[in-house]
């Protein structure tokens with residue numbers, strides 16, 4: 072090779088996935104992650120994190136744009152462009168965190184304190200690991216001049232926890248969708264589980280239930296509390312709440328939940344395997360469901376559109392029969408539920424003309440499940456096995472709702488990912504817990520996971 076050729080080759084961008092020295096990358100990962108936690112981004116302060124991210128990206132020559140419906144709650148977009156032969160990949164994370172009760176924290180909730188191998192702080196789980204991993208991934212794409220087949224779009228969004236003002240994903244989807252239009256998106260809503268010090272399962276969020284809440288409104292004749300009346304609104308409401316609360320709504324599996332229970336059966340104890348397999352067989356499903364209803368309510372909810380009474384409102388005085396009484400039902404529909412038909416079935420169950428079902432305004436659009444047969448899902452499976460040897464990868468349907476709903480409704484195949492934690496940490500120190508923390512040792516493989524997934528799906 073001549074000297075001229077050699078110089079030419081050296082000046083060309085690197086092709087494919089450069090080798091990252093992850094050990095030497097740790098300090099920078101931890102610094103950004105901790106800095107982001109130390110920025111108090113409770114609702115209304117998201118722009119502070121956006122300013123930090125903008126500074127970091129622009130220092131490395133990555134241009135950014137911000138979009139704000141409320142100047143204190145900006146969203147930031149950065150795009151690393153590819154050759155356009157494939158449609159973009161969107162990596163997003165929310166900057167806002169939920170509130171804190173300071174007295175319950177053993178450390179400063181915004182200190183990002185390093186103690187006992189953990190990083191402690193509000194947002195240390197939800198959602199600053201994803202935010203930091205996405206940020207570092209974009210920096211590394213830029214520094215290593217990775218040649219891409221598709222654009223990689225970075226989005227830091229505000230107002231995920233409660234977007235009552237429509238400042239975050241709703242604003243971006245309705246006003247600036249062109250900026251975040253993508254074939255695939257990756258964000259929070261998945262994660263790996265550690266058992267006996269080893270990562271055993273990796274859950275990829277592929278679907279979520281759709282909030283479809285209603286009020287039940289019972290009406291009757293008002294009057295004096297000394298005179299019993301059969302049309303007392305409270306009696307009718309009480310009976311209706313009892314019926315819907317006990318109603319075993321129809322069970323229906325989809326691709327995600329069927330695969331999920333199959334995988335659980337494959338790795339579980341013989342007892343668990345028998346139970347999950349029973350669920351997959353129509354002859355035995357009923358008894359298996361009954362068990363889950365009592366012992367594994369989360370799994371039970373994944374099988375159906377669920378109806379949960381959450382609020383009651385009636386009465387003005389101990390001696391007054393009110394003419395109206397109402398209950399709120401938190402209904403979470405399966406992704407493919409025909410909700411009008413479901414309400415009609417519920418009316419049959421209640422079977423009382425004195426009780427009306429009044430749907431509440433939708434908080435999320437109906438969103439189909441993301442597919443398990445896409446290139447992106449296969450990459451996530453493969454990368455999970457690369458990073459966590461011997462892991463079982465399974466798709467998961469969240470019983471809650473996330474910003475993936477808005478993206479799926481726009482046609483994106485959107486997947487939930489996250490770092491590894493023990494079941495105990497997830498329950499006691501997870502998202503929205505009184506105290507939040509993440510094992511520092513879980514942070515680095517997660518960043519590597521995101522990097523591998525992004526380069527595998529997007530690099531030339």
Ligand SMILES: [Zn+2]
Pocket residue numbers: 165197198231259502
């Ligand atoms: Zn979150």
